[in-house]
Amino acid sequence: MSTHTEYDPDDNFARSFSADADIDEEAALEAVAWQLLLLINPGDEDAAMQQFQACRDSLDEGEDPVELIRDVIDWKSGFHVEDSDPAGLIEVLDELASRFNLRIEWGVEDPTDEDFLSDAEVPSLINVAYDRLREHHYTLWTWETGHDTHAGFMTLQRDDEALRTVAGALGFHVRPGAG
Structure with missing residues (x-):
């Protein structure tokens, strides 16, 4: 039994995280943004593509992906x-x-x-929506905005882990419901 790790030239995944990996950061950012848009537009690749096209040039120019994507998806997804x-x-x-x-x-x-709206609080309403959507196997996500605002999106419940990974890679600090 060998005590050292054998190098497997076919293991591209493992090599991609080595210090000498040649990664195109712009292409990687675009790929992750695309994956997020697919997750928050389940079953609607056309909408995801429209949103991706709207943010693609700005991503290449180095704009903050969180703010850019937030603006592109607002009232759409x-x-x-x-x-x-x-x-x-x-x-x-x-x-x-x-x-x-x-x-x-x-x-x-x-x-x-x-009367209802005068007593309603946004975080409580987010939690109500989260509970109701879970009944249908959807997850309502929010993320920290750093302001007196609330932002988020919906995904299929089965995509919860993928969403956490993809959103985190873009800088979204997500949590289900109002957290």
Whole structure:
């Protein structure tokens, strides 16, 4: 039995992480961004491609991928709302859920009712949406924005681990629901 590791020239995965690996960082960033867009547009490669084309040139120019992708996906496959805007959150999450023929039950007959909205808090609403979407095997993700805002997207539940990996590679600090 040998005590040293044999070099396997066919093991491209292992060699890609060595110090002398030749990695095209721009191409890698584009590939990871593409994977994220596929995950947050399940079953809709056309939408993912449109969003990818919208952000591709800016990624090459070195713009922050988190802000760039956030802007490209807003109201299409993601959301970004102020902490003080529960009505906007309900509206955008209802829109995103409708892409998958889902309806979020907010726990009230009329989620646009002024009395309901005056007491509603965005993090609590995110958690309600997370619970309702999990019933249909979707995950609602949010990420740290560094501001008084909430941002996120939806994926299929089966893609939870892939989403964590891909989002983390782009700099998204994601968590399911409001965390």
